[in-house]
Amino acid sequence: MLDPTSSLAEGRRAYAASDWSGALAQLSAAREQTSLDAEDISTLARAAWWLGRVPESLAFAEEAFRAFLDADRSVDAAMTALQLGLLWVTRGDLTIGNAWVHRARRLLADEPDGPAHAYLAYLDASFAMMFEGGSEWDEHVDRLADLAVRFADPAVEALALAVQGLATLRRGDCAQGFALLDEAMLPVLAGRLPVEWAGDIYCTVIHVSHELADFRRMEGWTRATERWCAQFGSEAIYTGICRVHRIELRSARGEWTDAEESIARECADLAGGNPWVAGEGFYQLGELRRRRGDRAGAREAFAHARSSGIDPQPGEALLLLDEGDATGARTLLTLSLAERDALARVRLLRATVDVALASGDREGAESAAAELRRAADRFGSPGFATWSAHADGMLALADGDHASALAALRRAEASFRTDRQQYELARVLLLEAQAHEMAGDAAAARAAHDQARGILDRMGARVAEGVAPAPADGPLTPREREVLALVAEGAGNREVAQRLFISEKTVGRHLANVYLKIGVGTRTAAAAWWHAQQVAGDPGDASGAHHAGGPVPGSA
Template sequence: MAYDALRAARELGALGPEDVHRLADAAWWLGLLPECLRLTELAHRDFLATGHLDRAATQALDIGGMLAMRGEPALASAWLSRARRLLEGLPVGPAHGTLWYVDLSFALEEGRLDEAARTAEELRRLGQAHGHDEYVALGHLGQGLVLLRRGRVTEAFGQMDEAMLLVVGGQVDPEWAGHICCMIVSACLDVADLNRARLCSEAAYRWLEDFEHAVMFTGVCRAHDVDLLVIEGDWAAAERKAELVVRDLADLNVEAVAEVEYQRGECHRLRGEYNEAEVSYGRAAALGCEPQPGTALLALARGDVATAWETVCDAAARAATDPFRSARLLRALVEIGVAAGHPDAAANAAVRLRELADTFGTPGFQAWAAHCYGVVALARGDAAGALAPLVRASSDFRRMRAWCDAAAADLLLSDVHATLGDAAKAEQYRDSAVAVFHRLGMPTPTVMPRPRSELDGVLTAREAEILARVATGAANRDVAESLSISEATVRRHLANIYLKLEVRTRTAASAWAYRHGLVPEARA
């Protein structure tokens, strides 16, 4: 193995700085980050001592990048500053390419899109001038990311395709090739183009077949898999992949680990495992990932509507300049706004989400916007107006294999058809939705998030779910099965419901449920 041979030579003192760099590179591919950092710093000092300032700067940039991924931004910044100082006054050459890509990344993150676009073009020209196709590819990638932020999605993915062609043609150094593959999949997920994300992920795995020990890139690809598996509702597979990511990347890539912890929280929340969800969201937050809209939706599921509303509004305000984050938060804002009795705010959020969907035009954004329009229309009593957008959302979610979301849309369509007087279709949609929820191991949600005023602030969300089922004639065992809880838990909740409503029988509690809109009258 190259790493073992180089390490043995190093122990004999027979390696120059270039060989030390190669040894560090081998350690990086194996996921041995502490060893890689030590060796890269040693190579940096050796290059400095021999007057190779451009190579010393490259090593400093490598150290800065590794520390940034590890979650040590202060040290990373110091090394990047050193690299910048070393390159000052040197003729522009390949060593500047990595620094320019770092600058491009910062400009993108901070919303300086014009600057990012200029840097991407300079990077592409640098690669062409010096015969370094990795910088040509990074230039195309950078232009694509800028265009994506501007909503020019077709052009954006065209640029990324150019970068990918250089990768699959073997014209890009493996370190950069893996990075480009991962960034393109991430971009697809950002704009909720799930089928494109799957295709790009498959291409990344094919590229990885030639790199058996690529710990970092394999881990990041698995992190993207977790995102997709959660959307598909394959919780068990998502959990298995998440465990591997945490195991392999805990000391390598804090951002990837934080993201899978957030997705673990989503798995638990959607399955009704609220305490476990809270723990996972907390881990994600501790690693620097804002766990939104997950924690807001968790508060809603627990019946704490006020906290859910305050949390999602605050998060949406902070993400206002980030279209990708905004889309996800606006979607949650609609759901929580309806439940919290803020129909106008929910409607405004649905309009803003529709504007993003029209700008970006991706399948996911379009489906989210249609679903939210249906939610708002139904909450306002406009069942006829909710029908078309919810049908579209259900269809779009199925094409994306977002089974949980499709079932949620079908549950709303059941409510729509019941309100419109078509009991057969209402039952058909409800049966379809419940079957999916059962298959996924999820509790069946209430048909429609009801404004808090309709519940008189009396019942928690879980109590409302149970009462809604009891009111339709479900036995305790059926309620327990549909919500994935025990019969004893159902009995305990019913006892609390009777006390809160000041009733003594299921019949009286059911009558209260119909009067307060927990169950549509047309379904009685």
């Protein structure tokens, strides 16, 4: 027979040495031979949690809760109940999570204030921000701030800073909000918090950085926490939503080699326990597939996201735009915008500008671009400012104002380069190529186009962009060849404008240039010239490479 005393001692030593497997094995062996006290059962729960064996961890934690109650340790039982509430909520089961929090609240009701009350206030504030409108969370934030002053506990201080940061961000002060969240992360990385709560603060920072498009902060804290987790040999601290955002971050950098497989695996793992987070994963999977040109796969992933409770916009709308259905795309975005709050609307506005221009709705495009400018100013988000510059560039380009387009697009380009968002960078470069072409600078247009194509080819991405730039001695510019190719098919100016997502006025201007360059005076003569070039296989023609139903270069 095994000596339970020896196994217990070995299990405790293993846990202290961050040997989670050894701790779980030895403590489990001791538990089979004798009754463990509540502290050792709690250690079992944490060892299982570090190994990612969450169901076992939850079962052990419930056993520890009962053991603390039996020992008349109400505060310890309440802390265990709060831990269980947190873990159930992060798994996506709000009903069970809230039940455990209410149980903790009942146990603490007759206890004098202490650190456990701070953990309760943290959950109350966090839940209020997630599920309640207005500023109902203020009383919980104030309560936690008071407890942080009264109890000199690094963990309580970190919890208080985290909810203060979130509240400040939601009021529109991004600089101060992120400063508070950054400060909250310091005790997390110093190991001053219980690991489950450290994981929640970390994932809160990552999620809100993503929500406010602050990719530099998102990447910086991700790297820091990856280093922190490496010393423990575990990634258990990352909740499902964090895993999805980490994959998204790698995808944005162009690290697509294993991204699709990783996202699909995460979605499968999360679907049963946390459908909301699985839905976020399916959305990212749809976006990756759309950008790779796998429209059927993207549609399937977006459908899974929707069935999981996630509105798959703007990706689903942009998929329709890729397929030439600007009207359908506009309908989806209009419905989604009506259902979202001011912050959540921001993520849809750049696509709304794109789709409105494709639909010939110049007023709608300007309205969305103006709202995006206001959001960038209100929230002080560098990511929102970049999206706004991108949208302004598209708007100016559609108006034929190449100088304003280039000024805005270059601001977006600089930010996307800094953030290493390769796909977004390529989209902007393709638009810059059009602006240079419009300005008559063929060399600059070719350079921007070639740089964009190099990025997209390395990533395996597809962006519908019409024809490639013409050889230097070709008579027509790339856009002129696109317009003429469609005219030769019998399309009128309105249809050409709709299919290339430019204004009818711009179509007329391109046709006037075409007539002058090839020495004709009518559409019929121009179409005949085009067909003759096709038959002759002239290297300056488009060789049928135009994209009749796709979006303007870099638009999706």
